[in-house]
Amino acid sequence: MISEVVMPQMGADMEEGTIIKWLKNEGDKVDRGEIIAEIETDKANVEIEAFDGGVFRRTLAGEGDTVDVGTIIAIIADAGDDLSAYENGATKQAATPAQKAPSEPAKKPAPKAAGKEPAKAIAQPAPASSDGRVRASPVARRLAQEHSVDLTAISGTGPDGRIVKRDVEAAMAGSTPAQTSPAAGATTTIEMSKMRQTIARRMSQSKREAPHYYITVDIDMTEAERLRRQLNDAVEDYPRVSVNDMIVRAAAISLARHLMFNSLFVDEQVQQHSDINVCIAIALDEGLIAPAILDTANKTLGEIADASRDLAGRAKSGALKPAEYTGGTFTVSNVGMFGVEGLIAIIQPPQTAILGVGGVRTTPVVRDGRIETADLMKTALSADHRVTDGAQGAQFLNEIRRLLESPASLLV
């Protein structure tokens, strides 16, 4: 039996992966479940295991090759199987789960599937040929390079979808005409890291495709701050709780009551999930990453505090699990520690909402006609208008405010 080994999809936004190392040589015997390769995604390194036993007959992608998700990278088969269909060595695209997706909407969030098999119902940004290269004509490539046009962001109108000169020219015309010679002074061209490229691509995609609406509110954190101090000072053996942990807990509870904000937008469909996995944005030297605290709604404040500290540590060492960086259903991005007032964030696709959080500031407020001070925190909900509307957003955000302003509810 011939078993095709394909580049697995380790999450919603994974489009390609790089083979770091083959652990089997052609001709080796392979048992089902045996680890056969290490691959690198833009988030982490993972191992691929064999789904079937047999002889590791052929590699169709070499170490260091970057190929699209779903591309056949190796063949495991019986010794006598005819592999002439794979003869030319060209890696071809297997029928990807993405192509099957429309008829089979996922009922569970992606993380359930991740790691074992390519996640189903995942939007696949279209282009790129089966060998992972963007199909573009030589003159289109030259023009794109000369004018810093990202070919991966263009769709081709030439034969077989090839990006041709007119496509690059159209992209140039559509972009800001700041292509003129730069102002005097030294210009350094900085090679974008893989993570930087991923951020650029995904954030551009989000701003391009998801119509954001924004709702802001100041949350009085006086009581929450008091509770936090009590927990940290007075309760023995309780994990140290941060303001962010409380926000995550409040968001999870509010999400459970407003599940529309716990949706993914995939293939023109809204997939509302019952599992709540709140992501926390973690700044890294080379960019940022927003892994998920899995099953957030069923975690206590203390468990959230533990989980978030653990995630931050592993994010920095690159040891996140696929489910953590692909399974998120909502994100909290907190820049309060930098002393800034607020953050209006960009939604992480395919999620449909994100909460931007600023610093806690002692601010004069008017209460019952008197001026008092309060510890206010500015929050901004960015949400995808294709999925929810402003009135829903306001209720969802008010729920978070209510929870944080009556923080005892975070403990139950």
Add this chain to the structure above:
Amino acid sequence: MAEMSFRGALRLTLQEELQADENVILMGEDIGAYGGSYSVTKGLFDEFGPERVMDTPISESVVVGAGIGAAMGGLRPIVELMTINFSLLALDQIVNNAAKLSYMSAGQIHVPMVIRMASGAGSQLSSQHSQSLEGWYAHIPGIKVVVPYTPRDARGLLKTAFNEQNPVIFIEHTALYARKGEVPDEDYAIPFGQAEVMREGADVTLIGYSGSVYQTLGAADILEEAGREADVINLRTLRPLDVDTIVASVRKTHRAVVIEDDWKFGGFAGEIAAIIMEEAFDDLDGPVARVCGADVPMPYAKALEQSALPNPQQIADAALALF
């Protein structure tokens, strides 16, 4: 300007050279009393006599070999091999002797000889007599290969051939002999290695030579109706090849189709495509396309023969597929 047939332009030029230089001689099968299988030499036998317009035995190897000897000895022979199909019998003389002697003698010996031959298909002469093998000769260093399309080309290029110090293969497509065109009245010569842009357009470059230029111009008309303007290049010589004109055009249009009656596999069209790839890769907006003769020995049946040769619609389709 006078209107003249391709055949007439050749005959006039041969006549002038025979008149101008007594060292010029013509040799070939039936070129004398009969006037030539394609009537190119008609009347020259009567004017210049059997010593200068010589009928030869049916042995192409002998004809070319004698021509080489005459050229080495100081004459300027113009040898006619009737058709390129028969030139295969003289391949050894052409490739191993004519092409090599100047090199092997370190330039002490020259072979100033013109070898004329008809080429091409279209007259139901079946597979042995319908070939377009000029690309074979273009493969050989030491030989120049001339492929005129217009009567003006025929006259101007034959003039230049007379002044060459080493062998020139002069290809005459049989479908062109009767075709008429303007030929300048004044004395002129067309240098080798200068293609002519027969028609200008910004969208695609169509490259043909000899008889195929006719089909190519037809394709340009079809393309115009489809809203695409074609540069049509008539190569005029395969060796030397006017790479500059080809590359300049491709730089402008970013697309190229090469047209050739000969078979595609291993043919000269592939050479042009490779040169474009080497010289203008970053200007290409798509792969270079080739429209060539069908990969079969030429069929005898008329309909099959026509379908085995490039036609304007096929060329236009290949061009449109690049957009």
